[in-house]
Amino acid sequence: MRALVAAAIGLAAALALVLAVTAFGAPEGKTSPKPLLTTAPAAPGK
Amino acid sequence: MRRRASLVLLALAVFCAALAPLLRWYAYPRLAKIPPGQYQEMVLEAKDATLLDYAGGMQPKKVDKVTIVQTLKGNVEASREVEADAGKDVVVWDTLTYIIGPDGKMVSRIPERYLFDAHTQDPVHATGEMVDGDPVKREGIEFKWPFFTEPRDYLYFDAQTRTSSPIHYVGPRTYRGMEVYCFEQTVPWTKVPMPKKMPIEGIDPATIEQTTGTTLWYTVKARFWVDPVTGAPVNAEQDIQQEMRGGIAAGAPDGRLTAFAGHVTIRPDYAKYTFDLVASNRTKVLALHTYAPAGLAAAGLALLAAALWLEARGRRREDGVSA
Numbered sequence: 467m468r469a470l471v472a473a474a475i476g477l478a479a480a481l482a483l484v485l486a487v488t489a490f491g492a493p494e495g496k497t498s499p500k501p502l503l504t505t506a507p508a509a510p511g512k
Numbered sequence: 513m514r515r516r517a518s519l520v521l522l523a524l525a526v527f528c529a530a531l532a533p534l535l536r537w538y539a540y541p542r543l544a545k546i547p548p549g550q551y552q553e554m555v556l557e558a559k560d561a562t563l564l565d566y567a568g569g570m571q572p573k574k575v576d577k578v579t580i581v582q583t584l585k586g587n588v589e590a591s592r593e594v595e596a597d598a599g600k601d602v603v604v605w606d607t608l609t610y611i612i613g614p615d616g617k618m619v620s621r622i623p624e625r626y627l628f629d630a631h632t633q634d635p636v637h638a639t640g641e642m643v644d645g646d647p648v649k650r651e652g653i654e655f656k657w658p659f660f661t662e663p664r665d666y667l668y669f670d671a672q673t674r675t676s677s678p679i680h681y682v683g684p685r686t687y688r689g690m691e692v693y694c695f696e697q698t699v700p701w702t703k704v705p706m707p708k709k710m711p712i713e714g715i716d717p718a719t720i721e722q723t724t725g726t727t728l729w730y731t732v733k734a735r736f737w738v739d740p741v742t743g744a745p746v747n748a749e750q751d752i753q754q755e756m757r758g759g760i761a762a763g764a765p766d767g768r769l770t771a772f773a774g775h776v777t778i779r780p781d782y783a784k785y786t787f788d789l790v791a792s793n794r795t796k797v798l799a800l801h802t803y804a805p806a807g808l809a810a811a812g813l814a815l816l817a818a819a820l821w822l823e824a825r826g827r828r829r830e831d832g833v834s835a
Contacts, residue, residue: 468519484539492543497588502606510785
């Protein structure tokens with residue numbers, strides 16, 4: 467009986483973790499304020 | 513005490529064993545997606561290219577270098593609007609391909625709006641989808657392949673012709689130590705719309721065909737080296753040719769004037785930057801898709817074995833005491 471309770475706790479914890487992570491999802495972010503470029507940058511990200 | 517430890521180990525074993533498939537088949541399909549607010553720039557070059565000298569007698573001339581600056585900018589607000597109708601995660605990329613001559617002046621500029629499913633990269637159609645202001649309805653992919661790209665042909669959208677055609681899987685390659693897939697597409701000579709912005713004084717690109725009978729033709733042989741995990745190209749090469757035919761090109765040999773001809777490659781610093789970015793994203797995708805589920809499954813088995821061993825040992829001792 468105690469083994470079953472331990473297994474149920476492990477299963478519930480795994481389900482809760484995955485559901486929480488997927489519910490939050492990846493951050494949406496914002497549209498970058500950087501412009502569409504009309505000159506070649508000297509180096510990437512510059 | 514051992515009984516309690518074995519129960520804790522059993523709970524941890526079930527936690528790991530359950531988490532492994534949940535991560536792989538529930539969390540991964542929901543979490544692996546292109547972020548809507550991505551911003552990325554790319555610089556490509558065509559060295560020793562041929563470029564039509566619009567200011568100097570409309571004759572093709574050899575130039576040291578033509579630079580192509582390509583920017584992708586995720587439009588989060590537009591994504592939200594389309595998602596509300598589409599009912600799925602959608603990415604809206606506003607892109608600009610800006611072509612610069614050796615004198616630093618604009619040769620051409622082509623804006624695009626590209627909408628696609630954030631998870632599958634399938635195209636999504638909505639108002640605003642366009643190439644250079646012309647409404648289009650894309651089929652297939654553009655810029656990026658799906659996550660876990662398959663070694664097969666795909667439909668690839670060509671912005672110049674506004675059409676999609678197969679991009680053929682050529683085979684596996686090794687690029688900077690990474691196993692990648694090589695794809696190749698050839699677009700035969702095709703009449704294409706004039707760019708809305710051209711460096712010709714006094715001529716409206718929108719009416720040049722009707723007023724002068726000049727048409728623009730284009731062909732390309734494009735090769736992409738794609739990381740199959742992220743679906744992101746790590747390298748690209750294009751042999752592009754553009755010709756004006758008839759009209760203002762009527763006096764040229766065969767009535768054709770080369771507007772552009774060159775072998776376009778990624779500038780070396782951007783090639784390294786792109787490779788590093790893709791390699792980093794590849795690790796993240798593999799962690800969620802493969803490493804973490806496999807590690808958790810192995811940990812689950814090990815913990816279960818430890819729990820059983822501890823339990824068996826505890827029972828043997830109890831049996832010994834009672835005997």
